[in-house]
Amino acid sequence: xxxxxxxxxxxxxxxxxxxxxxxxxxxxxxxxxxxxxxxxxxxxxxxxxxxxxxxxxxxxxxxxxxxxxxxxxxxxxxxxxxxxxxxxxxxxxxxxxxxxxxxxxxxxxxxxxxxxxxxxxxxxxxxxxxxxxxxxxxxxxxxxxxxxxxxxxxxxxxxxxxxxxxxxxxxxxxxxxxxxxxxxxxxxxxxxxxxxxxxxxxxxxxxxxxxxxxxxxxxxxxxxxxxxxxxxxxxxxxxxxxxxxxxxxxxxxxxxxxxxxxxxxxxxxxxxxxxxxxxxxxxxxxxxxxxxxxxxxxxxxxxxxxxxxxx
Numbered sequence: 001x002x003x004x005x006x007x008x009x010x011x012x013x014x015x016x017x018x019x020x021x022x023x024x025x026x027x028x029x030x031x032x033x034x035x036x037x038x039x040x041x042x043x044x045x046x047x048x049x050x051x052x053x054x055x056x057x058x059x060x061x062x063x064x065x066x067x068x069x070x071x072x073x074x075x076x077x078x079x080x081x082x083x084x085x086x087x088x089x090x091x092x093x094x095x096x097x098x099x100x101x102x103x104x105x106x107x108x109x110x111x112x113x114x115x116x117x118x119x120x121x122x123x124x125x126x127x128x129x130x131x132x133x134x135x136x137x138x139x140x141x142x143x144x145x146x147x148x149x150x151x152x153x154x155x156x157x158x159x160x161x162x163x164x165x166x167x168x169x170x171x172x173x174x175x176x177x178x179x180x181x182x183x184x185x186x187x188x189x190x191x192x193x194x195x196x197x198x199x200x201x202x203x204x205x206x207x208x209x210x211x212x213x214x215x216x217x218x219x220x221x222x223x224x225x226x227x228x229x230x231x232x233x234x235x236x237x238x239x240x241x242x243x244x245x246x247x248x249x250x251x252x253x254x255x256x257x258x259x260x261x262x263x264x265x266x267x268x269x270x271x272x273x274x275x276x277x278x279x280x281x282x283x284x285x286x287x288x289x290x291x292x293x294x295x296x297x298x299x300x301x302x303x304x305x306x307x308x309x310x311x
Contacts (some may be wrong), residue, residue, distance in 0.1 A: 017249045031244055036075060039082070043294045056077060073123040073157035077116050081161045084112030085168060086295045087278045093250070093299055097306040106172065113169035117182075121160030127151055134185055143185075156193045160200065163189035164208060171215050183220070187212065201289060203238035208248055228251040228252050228261075242296035243289070245269070249303060259311040266307075269300045 039055070042048050057081045081293045091105035121131055126188035129150040137143040151159065166186035170179040196207035231248040238244060245265055253261045303310070 004152050005133040017241045032189050036078065040289050040291050043084065045090070045109060045291070045298055048082075048291055051157065052079065052083045052087065056083065067122075068126050070123055070126045070158075071124065072159075075124060076119040077158050077165065078161045078179050080112045080116035080119070081165050081168070082291075084148055084165075086118070086291060088112060089168075089172070090213075090299055090302070094302045097302065097310070110172055110176075113165045113179075114213065116165035117169065117179075120158070120165060123158050123162065123240070127155060131182070131185070138184055138188060143188050144192055145245075147189070151192075153196070154198060159189050160193040160204075163187075165195070166206060167212060171211070183212075190288035202241045203244050204241075206234040207241075207244045210234065211247055211251050224256065225254065228256075241293070242269075242272070243292040244298045250299070254303070254310055257311060262307075262311050266300075266304070269297070273297045273300065 018039055036055075039051065052094050056076065059072055059075050059079065063069060063076065066072070088109035090107045092103065092109055095101070095103040095105060124130060124134075125257070128148065134143055134146065137146040147159075163186040166179060166182045167190075169176065170183050170186075173179060190205065190208060194200060198205055210227045210230040213221070213223045213230065216222035229249075231252055234244050235248065245268065249262065249265055252258075253265065
């Protein structure tokens with residue numbers, strides 16, 4: 001029913017007069033947010049992979065009619081991060097473990113993060129602040145004050161996903177100077193969001209901090225032992241968020257070739273993976289995202305195929 005309503009409204013807007021467009025554009029953002037929520041609660045990764053491109057292109061069509069709409073910009077930031085992280089990085093993991101680096105999936109994931117960052121820059125501009133101003137404030141140690149002055153609670157989710165788009169892009173392509181130069185901003189934007197909502201999405205705040213500590217060289221603040229400790233603390237606090245566990249495997253366990261850590265997580269996934277793929281209620285109750293739990297199970301199955309090679 002919701003899809004039919006969205007389709008009908010879309011036709012009226014795209015084909016109608018300017019008055020019709022203005023009337024309906026303001027009413028579409030809640031519908032887009034509802035569709036995004038439905039996708040997050042979908043446990044079939046393939047269904048989401050098929051549906052996301054149309055969802056994003058439709059949102060971009062509406063953005064073309066109202067290029068300054070912060071709601072649609074926020075949806076596009078989150079949507080492209082989701083597409084890159086859940087679909088293409090999962091496909092790229094199989095390529096990477098097989099020794100096929102920077103394949104098609106890797107390129108598509110990077111493109112998704114580039115688009116998310118571009119929409120994020122536009123989002124910030126609509127909120128009255130630019131990346132350049134944030135970088136200046138960072139050098140002057142005033143960035144948290146600037147974020148608090150210019151942004152509101154409603155901005156936290158788009159800012160969080162923009163920060164992760166930057167971090168994911170830099171992790172994916174460490175040779176890209178623009179992505180890498182934005183990393184300090186990513187850390188502070190994440191800190192700003194998480195200072196208000198430390199348990200955001202059942203542990204994504206400390207998880208991304210642990211990923212940063214694990215994936216960066218020491219000169220850029222990397223600290224592998226501290227990353228492992230933070231991963232384990234976060235897993236203990238949010239045991240039903242499967243994605244934290246898979247991030248621990250990818251960014252900490254595999255690089256260290258730790259068979260002991262692998263076997264503990266392997267046993268856990270073997271017992272719980274059916275719940276991760278099928279149980280929406282269990283995930284939703286504690287704030288974890290069912291889609292990410294299903295993605296984690298898929299990635300675990302990919303890693304398992306290379307167990308002998310990795311450990």
